[in-house]
Amino acid sequence: MVKVLIYEDNPQLREGLTMLIDGTEGFQVMGAFKNCNNITYEVGAYKPNVILMDIDMPGINGLEGLKIVRKQNTEVSILMLTVFDDNKNIFEALQNGANGYILKKTPPAKLLEYLLEASTGGAPMTATVAAQVLKMFSLINIPANNDYHLSGREKQVLQFLVKGYSYKMIAAEMFIAMDTVRSHIKKIYEKLHVNSKSEAVAKAFRDRIV
């Protein structure tokens, strides 16, 4: 039996969802509320498997409700429910531990399917939402393939710079003279188009040379 809590301010939709879900074999609606004001208590008392959470609600809204619940409970699946598939809310919700993100226009059969998926550990998302997430995902991990043609020794020196080593320490670590370290660093600055240690470090981080 999948136990469901519903948070939705629109009375018609709240009633409709309750009827649909509670009337379906294998599902039980434990409660339906118009805001998250008592969500901590309600989640504790009803121990739902899945929470259907509207985002736009007066009072404590869905995103805040999500955060409140996640502070205490990382078990319950939380499906965000919204009219738009706007990026900002999607990412904030997903970063705060939402398990899925579905649109209100999702047809009833799909909705029940998603609830079931969520209750068994899946992450239901409408395809358009998933596409946005993936796009974001691929943007994040661009390997920033800037190749500055650093030589082997130069790369080593840069590693030490990033670790915060002084020229003297680097010389000791690499068993070379401090002047040699210096000349490597001069080369590095040329190649990275910088002219100080901290700029080189920053560039190393930004371009993921480290």
Add this chain to the structure above:
Amino acid sequence: MVKVLIYEDNPQLREGLTMLIDGTEGFQVMGAFKNCNNITYEVGAYKPNVILMDIDMPGINGLEGLKIVRKQNTEVSILMLTVFDDNKNIFEALQNGANGYILKKTPPAKLLEYLLEASTGGAPMTATVAAQVLKMFSLINIPANNDYHLSGREKQVLQFLVKGYSYKMIAAEMFIAMDTVRSHIKKIYEKLHVNSKSEAVAKAFRDRIV
């Protein structure tokens, strides 16, 4: 009409998929191949809407095939097909521009649904895959909540340090004396437990203070 290309080394599965998809109203299989050796030509010639791509194939495998196609063509939807839902392949595929990732055990009806979603710009994923992606997603964006209790002015100074500004430049930017900049920086070093500019910069990047 959704035009499909199939890459799958197992002859039975390849035939089965072809029959299923080609036999469905609205879908047409333009070709089915046992490896990606000629994928550049095939994609150019058949101009598919969706590619079903097995990951484990002898010769040029699915991940390599994906990369090859994406070098030329960012339009076609590519659905990765695999027996496991192992993390490594999932993320490598998604980072390289795959549009979805589905398991071979996906039932035929679902598969067709996913193909249709993919052809219209969606990103179909089985719920378990989506869950893994989301988990990764929330791990990536941990705000690295290290709070070093930097004051407002100290934060500003740190921003400038990260940009590679010298003390003198920071003083000019902030309309304060260089000695003041120094004293802020001294405080910053105390709070971050470092003792040089480049260490501070590195820490700022690592802990996402910037």
Add this chain to the structure above:
DNA sequence: GTACATTTCACCTATATATGTGATTGAATG
């Protein structure tokens, strides 16, 4: 109203860093 943190500035000194100008060796490239 006192304790505390923030922001501001000053002065001194030692060390680190940046820049310039060489030079030698060895390996790789053509």
Add this chain to the structure above:
DNA sequence: CATTCAATCACATATATAGGTGAAATGTAC
């Protein structure tokens, strides 16, 4: 075999940075 590049070292100088000590003005919190 000449050229180029990487790696090594040297010396000189100017500027930047780090560390120490102190102090005044402001605002906040208890």
